[in-house]
Amino acid sequence: MSGYVSDAVIRRLPAYYRHLRELENDGVTQISSQELGERMGLTPSQIRQDINTFGGFGRQGYGYQVHDLKEHIHKIMGLDRDHRMVIIGAGRIGQAIANYAGFAVQGFHTVALFDIDPVKIGQSTEALPIYPAEELLLRLADLQPDICVLALPKEAAQQTLDLLYQAGIRGIWNFAPVDLHFPRDMVVVNVHLSDSLQILSYQMNHQKE
Amino acid sequence: MSGYVSDAVIRRLPAYYRHLRELENDGVTQISSQELGERMGLTPSQIRQDINTFGGFGRQGYGYQVHDLKEHIHKIMGLDRDHRMVIIGAGRIGQAIANYAGFAVQGFHTVALFDIDPVKIGQSTEALPIYPAEELLLRLADLQPDICVLALPKEAAQQTLDLLYQAGIRGIWNFAPVDLHFPRDMVVVNVHLSDSLQILSYQMNHQKE
DNA sequence: TAGATTGTTAATCGATTAACAATC
């Protein structure tokens, strides 16, 4: 069904999902590539190409069923299963992620945090346990996460990733400001906040030319 | 000096900066496109093309001066000035950003937060004031931020952006999970955390095929 | 000078846009 999907398309999938969900909430049941394109800031052509990466979902002369298309993308992204997340680093960012209700609603459940700071340990954030980092390996077997979130200082990121790989973890959501090295059968997605802020700065700087 | 710079290059600038800074810290003073490429996962060709977007920084037979190149990119990104940030929404994400020391070090200083929740108001996070959202417009003149951070529910994001535009703000760092509409002379950079997590999910799902 | 490596032009590759026949 779905062969090779380019990175460009993959990066747009969440936006498709977001817009289709909104449309559905607004009671829209059907939409053309023209309308969806206007809404998302893409050409109708690109919308059709993107959607056809996964197979025929439209009907000529009519458009796309909002609900069906949304559900399909939902499934493609693997959002029909639950994910268990462990957050390593219980600083402000780690805790913000742990407690953001939006993730849980989408099936991403934080099951525990880890930290090296003895002050933070035990001090559960809204019923979530914070364990000492040294118990990480030991507890992973029980916790059974499929995703680990790196919300720790950059110096500790690579060694932690290596350890997690040994422990069988294959999905990493990295907030540390480093480019990590990892085996081909591991997936790492970065959230480089400083990079994002620097891009904003660049664009503000080169605005008025 | 620098004419049109493609988005692809702009998105790589922070990574260049990051790697050059690391190299400098490690005492490396000179580097070839070959070596830098290996380190960053880019081809030497691409490194040279990217750097030459801004003008000749290398020396044939030798390579690039790490310090000079780093400084130049620093300047290009506008990191040689200070930025004043106001954060709208003093929830966990807003507060995490407000207190992340890494931004201040780079010249991005949070000067205040705003929130609609009376419980949060006044309750300063490490010496930062939290003002009621209704005073936003009133206080912006004094606060003089150039960047506003949207860390509020998606329902309030668009109307807040519109108001900020009216108040003369031209830089928005948006954490709300929506695609905002904005005038051409405004710069908006998104951090769509859910999108990022969904991409991770997609890639884990399509890993073993 | 000889060797190395840039700056830059040309070739390739991939992604986006345009066009249009197929069909609901």
Next chain:
DNA sequence: TAGATTGTTAATCGATTAACAATC
């Protein structure tokens, strides 16, 4: 049937890679 809009092929555009003469 006529009109609309898809699915898909072809054209275009832009970004990446390769090649090599210039030069440190």
